Amino acid sequence: MKLKLKKEDLNKGLQAVHRIAQLSNTELHTQSGFLIKAVSEHIEFQANGFDMAIRIHVPGIIEEKGEAYIANPYLTELTRRLPGDEIEMIKQNGDTQLLLKGGKLKFECLTINPDDFSEVDVVNSGQVQFTTDSITLKDLIEHTAFACSTDTVRPIFSGTYLDVSGTTINMVATDTHRLAYKSASLEKPVDQPFKAVIPSRLLAEISRHLPTDIPEMVDIILLRNSLAVTFTNVYMKTRLIEGEFPDYHRVIPSQFSCVATVNRQEFTNAVERASLIAKDAGYNVIDFMVTNESINMTSQNPDYGTIADSVPCQAIGDPLHIALNGKLLLDLLKHCEADDVVLKLGENKPVLVQNKDDNNCLFVVTPMRTK
Amino acid sequence: MKLKLKKEDLNKGLQAVHRIAQLSNTELHTQSGFLIKAVSEHIEFQANGFDMAIRIHVPGIIEEKGEAYIANPYLTELTRRLPGDEIEMIKQNGDTQLLLKGGKLKFECLTINPDDFSEVDVVNSGQVQFTTDSITLKDLIEHTAFACSTDTVRPIFSGTYLDVSGTTINMVATDTHRLAYKSASLEKPVDQPFKAVIPSRLLAEISRHLPTDIPEMVDIILLRNSLAVTFTNVYMKTRLIEGEFPDYHRVIPSQFSCVATVNRQEFTNAVERASLIAKDAGYNVIDFMVTNESINMTSQNPDYGTIADSVPCQAIGDPLHIALNGKLLLDLLKHCEADDVVLKLGENKPVLVQNKDDNNCLFVVTPMRTK
Known part of the structure; x- marks a missing residue:
């Protein structure tokens, strides 16, 4: 095998297979490797694990066809740091070493018999x-x-x-x-x-x-x-x-007694602050009181004290009191993007959180029982 | 006590004492706290540990003098996130709670009896x-x-x-x-x-x-x-x-048989690459061969292979072969700043590394014995 690649193309291929080889296998050394295959017009990288498999091809010059099965967790990192933009990879027939050249660096990389690599099946049709x-x-x-x-x-x-x-x-x-x-x-x-x-x-x-x-x-x-x-x-x-x-x-609720619209960033900041002391006290409970003009929240920690905070909102329906896990709520808010988010609530019912004017993306969080 | 501070000033004080309270004490809850003291024209923060103590004062308006002893690991983080720029801190006489107000947030922060805090002694003269x-x-x-x-x-x-x-x-x-x-x-x-x-x-x-x-x-x-x-x-x-x-x-050597000047960044990059596979094999050994024109280095790992690399240098003296621990050398190179660094070497002797034209900062690394 004799290949010439741009460093960035080699990196793309290596990074993709490296992560999957690592994700899929943590035990057997010989299984955590990947295959570099240059038999057609592309240079292909393959990793094949129990969970997941990948084939990715990148451009490059194939001067001599061939393949190499490598299990080296440092190759990606090394390639990223190689001097020069043009990388050469040379493996003589029957040789177990792959010579990798970039700038003045030469790496004689040990390889495994490529026959031991089970290639990734490509399916073109299914159920x-x-x-x-x-x-x-x-x-x-x-x-x-x-x-x-x-x-x-x-x-x-x-x-x-x-x-x-x-x-x-x-x-x-x-x-x-x-x-x-x-x-x-x-x-x-x-x-x-x-x-x-x-x-x-x-x-x-x-x-x-x-x-x-x-x-x-x-x-x-x-x-x-x-x-x-x-x-x-x-x-x-x-x-x-x-x-x-x-x-x-x-699980997604559809009937609500109170619907409140609130600025996402303001609300997120307030929940983050209230959650700071609550997270250390059991279930990260934050008490919310939703009224027509504001969402008032309190959190407490027996060792540190009590936080009370408030953000303005526009609400329709009945005022409502509900306790939520601060971390779970924050996780959902982090995945909202709109300037305003809408909370749809019912007494002791799961709370629906969504971007304003977007019914294609819905988040639900279950309330906590408090005394 | 009644104080008004800019948020950034409060943060400065809290961050300083917070780190030292944490550094100094990890066991007793009551010891990992800090004192806020407002009895003169400044607002002072103190932390006092076994190892280390700090007093730092920041500007602010003292409307009512007083002090508070607080052991709350989240206060710094909370203050950083407070809404508004003006923070109020109020503690009624005899009260154990300190009320902290910023924007619409109110934090009733539990405090400890300030008499239990041993204040940091200030010494004005010594040996x-x-x-x-x-x-x-x-x-x-x-x-x-x-x-x-x-x-x-x-x-x-x-x-x-x-x-x-x-x-x-x-x-x-x-x-x-x-x-x-x-x-x-x-x-x-x-x-x-x-x-x-x-x-x-x-x-x-x-x-x-x-x-x-x-x-x-x-x-x-x-x-x-x-x-x-x-x-x-x-x-x-x-x-x-x-x-x-x-x-x-x-320990600092003064006689050398070879002195080599090399571009710091090029040399560092090459040592980092050679170190990549060597670090996994025992002592991170890199072999250096210093000649008149170049520093050639090799590193090997029985599982992955061999790296050979080279950077140009200007050397005076005899060519020399020496083995060094890659990590130790990199640590030293990271603390050099000049475009060029100078390596001063002798057969099996500690190596002197320094910025070119700077004798006020010297680094020494001991060579490794190889077979």
């Missing part, structure tokens, strides 16, 4: 498939996946629910205390509705790779126990979580 | 005293203290040596594998020479507070077992480490 664009998909993921549970006891809640039917794509994640929902439209309807639960950390990894400068086409294929995503120069595959995701329509 | 300026002192500290040992077995090496005589002030720190030395001049000579070893982490804390916009006068007073530093609005005191610091003059 269901549809097309969306990279910006829409990234937006869906980033507004939902964060709300999943990090608890491994109930795996279903560590995933993000993908619910597609007709021209509607919904994503939902919940840790049972809070829920995030986002909806978008497809240009072409799917043949049949489908549902899948994708591990949120793997979905976040897909999101990292989605281009957002301009919307690129993303093909999504659902297989029996995995999901494949193809866009630009990347092919990624993730396993699915088995089990039944709870009916999220039942 | 020896001298005056320098804040920029010179900060420069001395930042070029030496880092090189101390983090090992607590031999406490003397966890400190930085202060060696003052005539109009010369020297600071030295070493962990026995590397040494950092910096020298500066005093305007007025000291009455008698003196030596002291100051815990490096406390010295670094003093350095944080030293103003560097313009040189401010710093008074330093040496007591039997502590050192007091006074500048602008701050008074700080630190304990000293007992014991004899080794004779650093003997």
